[in-house]
Amino acid sequence: MARLRKAVSYRRIERPYTRVSKYREKGYIRANPHRKIVRYVMGAASKKFPYVLELRSKSELQIRDNSIEAARQSSNRLLEKVVGPSNYILRIRVFPHHILRENPLAAGAGADRFSTGMAHSFGKPIGSAAQIRKGQVIAEIHTVKEHIGNCRTAMKRITNKIPPGCSIVVRENI
Numbered sequence: 001m002a003r004l005r006k007a008v009s010y011r012r013i014e015r016p017y018t019r020v021s022k023y024r025e026k027g028y029i030r031a032n033p034h035r036k037i038v039r040y041v042m043g044a045a046s047k048k049f050p051y052v053l054e055l056r057s058k059s060e061l062q063i064r065d066n067s068i069e070a071a072r073q074s075s076n077r078l079l080e081k082v083v084g085p086s087n088y089i090l091r092i093r094v095f096p097h098h099i100l101r102e103n104p105l106a107a108g109a110g111a112d113r114f115s116t117g118m119a120h121s122f123g124k125p126i127g128s129a130a131q132i133r134k135g136q137v138i139a140e141i142h143t144v145k146e147h148i149g150n151c152r153t154a155m156k157r158i159t160n161k162i163p164p165g166c167s168i169v170v171r172e173n174i
Contacts, residue, residue, distance in 0.1 A: 004066070004127075007163060010100050011061045013131050031125045035096060036069045042076050043089040049142035052173045053151050055158055057136050058165040062129040065096040071139070071161035075154040079141070082150045089142040090154075096128035132164060142173060 072092055079088050101123030132138065139158055141151045152168060159166045 005102070007064055007067065010064060010129055011163060013060050013062055033099065033125045033127050035128060036065045037072065037092065037096065038069065039072070040092045040095075041089065042072075042091075043079065043142075044086045045089055047086070047089070048173070049089065049144055050173055051143055051145060051148060052171055053141045053143070053148065053155055054137045054169045054171070055139045055155050056167050056169055057132045057134060057138055058167060060132065060134050061164055062098060062131050063094065063096075063138075063162050063164070064100070064127060064129045066127070067162050068092060068094065068096065068130065071158040074161060075139075075141075075157045078154045078157060079151070082153075083143065083147045087143060087147055088151065091140050091142075093137045093139060094130040094132060096130040098129045098131050099125050100127045100129055102126045138162065138166065 072090070076090055079090060103118065103123040105118075139155070141154060143151045148170060152170075155168045159168075
């Protein structure tokens with residue numbers, strides 16, 4: 001199985017290049033890669049809670065879907081064990097719409113016969129990412145007052161798994 005490239009390769013936000021062709025079938029990305037995020041809402045989704053902890057981004061960048069899924073799993077595991085499944089709602093508020101592409105170049109002996117180089121390179125889809133703006137809410141946890149400390153720990157687990165610097169904001173749910 002091929003390894004993933006480093007996230008720094010896809011961190012910068014750019015307007016997605018759309019291929020312009022006189023042939024319609026060559027004018028768009030054909031394959032939509034599999035999304036790795038399994039669930040966006042966890043916990044007691046139908047209940048109302050008085051407090052909300054929001055994770056806000058301090059910078060603009062892209063977050064790959066596999067890092068969002070890793071953050072979701074680690075924080076949800078802590079919340080289920082410590083807080084209990086009926087005492088919180090964890091929502092992932094970003095969706096990986098942006099399709100990442102890669103133009104693999106051949107390397108090694110005789111590679112010049114196989115490689116097409118970078119002429120008219122468009123790349124094949126290899127994954128997806130969410131484009132995050134400064135101040136955008138990445139995730140939120142709804143809970144009661146006695147569990148705010150545990151939910152703050154779960155938010156710190158999310159910040160360990162995703163690249164941007166984040167701030168945790170606690171507010172009352174109106």
